[in-house]
Amino acid sequence: MDQRVKKKATIYDLSVLSGSSPSTVSAVLNGTWRKRRIKESTAETILGLAERHQYTTNLQARGLRRSRSGLVGLMLPVHDNRYFSSMAQTFEGHVRSRGQCPVVVSASRDPEEERRTAETLISYSIDQLFIVGATDPDGVHEICEPAGLKHINIDLPGAKAHSVISDNYEGARMLTEAIIRHFGNDDPLRPDELFLFGGRNDHASRERIAAFHATKKALVGADPDDGVQSSGYSPDITLRAFEALYQRDGKLPRALFINSSINMEGLLRFMAGRPAEMFSELVVGCYDYDPFGSFLPFPVIMVRQNVEAMITKAFELIDEPTTTPQTFLITPELIQPRSALKGPLDTLKDVA
Amino acid sequence: MDQRVKKKATIYDLSVLSGSSPSTVSAVLNGTWRKRRIKESTAETILGLAERHQYTTNLQARGLRRSRSGLVGLMLPVHDNRYFSSMAQTFEGHVRSRGQCPVVVSASRDPEEERRTAETLISYSIDQLFIVGATDPDGVHEICEPAGLKHINIDLPGAKAHSVISDNYEGARMLTEAIIRHFGNDDPLRPDELFLFGGRNDHASRERIAAFHATKKALVGADPDDGVQSSGYSPDITLRAFEALYQRDGKLPRALFINSSINMEGLLRFMAGRPAEMFSELVVGCYDYDPFGSFLPFPVIMVRQNVEAMITKAFELIDEPTTTPQTFLITPELIQPRSALKGPLDTLKDVA
DNA sequence: TTCGCTTGCACAATCGATGGTGCAGAAACT
DNA sequence: AGTTTCTGCACCATCGATTGTGCAAGCGAA
Secondary structure, three states: OOOOOOOOOOHHHHHHHHHOOOHHHHHHHHHOOOOOOOOHHHHHHHHHHHHHOOOOOHHHHHHHHOOOOOEEEEEOOOOOHHHHHHHHHHHHHHHHOOEEEEEEEEEOHHHHHHHHHHHHHOOOOOEEEEEOOOOOOOHHHHHHHHHHEEEEEEEOOOOOOEEEEEHHHHHHHHHHHHHHHOOOOOOOOOHHHHHEEEEEEOOOHHHHHHHHHHOOOOHOOOOHHHHHOEEEEOHHHHHHHHHOOOOOOOHOEEEEEEHHHHHHHHHHHOOOOOOOOOOOOOOOEEEOOOOOOHHHHOOOOEEEEOOHHHHHHHHHHOOOOOOOEEEEEEOOOOEOOOOOOHHHHHHHHOOO | OOOOOOOOOOHHHHHHHHHOOOOHHHHHHHHOOOOOOHHHHHHHHHHHHHOOOOOOOOOOHHHHHHOOOEEEEEEEEOOOOHHHHHHHHHHHHHHOOOOEEEEEEEOOOOOOHHHHHHHHHHOOOOOEEEOOOOOOOHHHHHHHHHOEEEEEEOOOOOOOEEEEEEEEHHHHHHHHHHHHHHHOOOOOHHHEEEEEEHHHHHHHHHHHHHHHHHHHHHHHHOOOHHHHHHEEOOOHHHHHHHHHHHHHHOOOEEEEEEEOOOHHHHHHHHHHOOOOHHHHHOOOEEEEEOOOOOOOOOEEEEEEOOOOOOOOOOEEEEEEOOOOOOEEEOOOEEOOOOOOOOOOHOOOOOOO
């Protein structure tokens, strides 16, 4: 009856067992049997057999035939970061609720890796690809386009496909303003007391830096050229930038605008081994939200990008017929220090 | 020459173009052509054509034929957590270096979802499955086994397949001891001043709770029954547990053992809106490492599970012929407060 | 009784790649 | 020259599911 170490049952096995043809079995199992005018009793027989023999569809075969796979891809720069991991979590929920299978991979912010990854995913006939924070979105587009793969950019925009991104300018404006206002009028911040760290030459960083400049200039009157220290998206490079500045000035500035939580880890590395008092006067604004980061011993104002809204919008767009590429801005949210917000995990049920 | 919107080139297309048979083309493209005694010049011709026409292998077709896919699966409870996201990051590195394609999915700590997910992955003929923190590892095993899918448990052990897990007892022992010793002899901790929060009825929690009990009893002399508050792996349930305790005692205990970083987020929620001073005397031990968590305004001693070692060991084991299931313990590391450790992201190259 | 429609299903091609087998023609050997 | 051994490749079945098409049996109507 049951086949222990045997291979998995196929429609051909069930065909023999049921006395029906493989095509009938197939129709019954994939739900198209009414359309094919299969008798109810036949269907029941086959479904019973399928159950008993633990039949499961070979999705590679189906995918080959249909040239779709039911897989939906999410390409991240990295996993190990709360912004991107919450993206993955949210994405999974959406894909699952559509009855498809989420596949999350990271491409390390490497344009070459991004293209290779896209190619691999295409080879598996994934149905859609969500490209998050790609270094070279248009390069990926060039891979997806000829393959007829629907794709959309998230977090960093491309010119060849729709993009859903944070309103980085507005977010950085809010954040810069909040940092400055945090000092009040008694002891206002001077231009050389607020620095920006992190980011590289991508759209998000450029927007944020522009907003930083403009807002700083508007509110504290000036912004010296050395106020921005690009240090990539690397904790260690950021650490070295802090060390260099500290070396130069003999102290840290009173206020920091940190371009991402990854760069913020550079600050942590700078803090490690140094006395806590050294940071007691510090005020930090961080473009990204991390619940633990929000409770550091000094005020950390954060910007939470609206991941849920971005993913939702992306799903809306990706199904639409292709039009000329547009970029959609999603306004992020300013988060006051010491805030523990709900996240995608909160929708999961849990038992104590 | 090039086919714009056309479908992707197949070996049949190249077969026509090159004048060779499909099987020859196939052999050339998958590298087995020397074994098949294909002339070098023939191979070159075909490779040239493949290049020119942007041929890429249809991996679903290959997978169907070979009944393997080149996909390696990682099943996580959730993405949005530094422990699991670092697991994903590390895993990806390993899989990539083996020339395969990582697929990361989460199953929400739901036994049913875990089994469904495994089944889906099997339907895609994934080659191996790494099962992380599964609620019901043996249930997943029952799915993998008949399908002939190599699998291994990580983080939470199963009885039916090899498991690689943290030495939870030792980790919790170290952590409990470190918490207690943190108070020194001047003002030693009393039994009713140290509570454990979080966890559920799984192997890891049981071990940790056992070590907590034993160590606490050994070092502070006793451990009242109410010293352990299971609150699942949910921030909100943990929050409510804190609130209940606070309600009861009118204050927080001086020391907390928190079972995971997810539960730690429950503490953050408790902190939100309450004055920082309320926590100035608190000492926390957290079983999990989160770089931001390490720098909270009170001492947070953390346990970092050795993800790299666990993944490495798991890869070693999964290739070996199946023997009787064994559990391998990987010793975690005690992390002093205010430590910013390197993680899997540090191996990535970055540009400023 | 015969025509025509419906019901219920079987047949067979197809998706793209793989790999066992077989077979010409050339080269080597007797 | 005849036989054996390589070379170099073509042929074809196969993986499992899908789907357009065809067709026999059943049934009602004329």
